[in-house]
Amino acid sequence: MTDTLLLITLKLNARLQPEHRHVLFEDPLEGLLEGASLGEITGGGTALTDDGEVEYGDIEVALNSADDLPKVLALMDQLGAPKGSVVQRAGAPDEAFGVTEGLGLYLNGTDLPDEVYEQYDSNELFEKIVASIEGVGEVCSWWQGPTETALYLYGSSFDVLNERIAELVATYPLCQGARVVRTA
Template sequence: MSTTPLSLNVKLNARLQPEHRLQLFEDPLDAMLEGAGIGEIMGGGTAITEDGEVEYGDLEILLHDGAALPNLIEALEQLGAPKGSLVQREGEPDLAFGSTEGLALYLNGTDLPDEVYEQCDSNYVFDQIVERIDGHGEVCSWWQGPSETALYLYGASFETMRERIAELVATYPLCQGARIVQVA
């Protein structure tokens, strides 16, 4: 029986800093692929917007047998790959997959009164979000931009995560003018 190797690119619809992509996807996926003897990760990258925000991440993967593609997708979904992620193969249409939804919370970093920045702490916001979405999602990465700081949450339901942080966003001074965006 002959096998046909398959080189492909996985476009993760996840706003993850490179070290977070490595922790959450690359390392565990590479261990699974190599442990099962079905493939290996050949490289990875991060697409960045003009402001320096992560747009998505890429993984270059070699499957020793293209028949293992469903196993690869299943593994990525078990690791929490967001909806809107794609398997890209030469000469083939993109194959969409993903199991989680994403929420980006953008905190205003420049326009609030000085005393808000002096008296409030973004670490408090982070800790409160972790506590409030426990069992429903997790904060997977963050970004400090020129005028905003973003926290990226991924879980089963954007709406559930939004509802669970709504009271914090509505009442904590540092969250004034915050934007919530569905990113997956």
């Protein structure tokens, strides 16, 4: 066991609003670090695209020992970190982690007939999506941009998530012109 402090950055390939990143990853990680005296979270942030959409989030951690890094990565995988996430540290190549796949459902927020926006409720659509992916994934975050609203779904398989919502996307009026994008 070493006594050298290890500073790492967990770069999450997740499109999560900061509060969702805290609830899903930072709070449980902080519990592990403090509970086992492994270290502490020292910072974090959110990278945004020019439109203000979350591109990724990161969590900065000071570990008391490099020997504890596998425990941290195992917890992140257990919490459902998306594939394509990496741990960054000085003097070492990025190390990949993550187990879930992501799907972004982008709804057209400006070009549908006014009646569609007036007659259909986005909260109802949200609940239908949650029910459609029950047992295989969850809606972890969302974003409202200048022309689109995105829902970010994460689960064990992009293909299964896509299959589960396909009929809803094809038939629900608010989904006209929607885009489905693999995010992780």
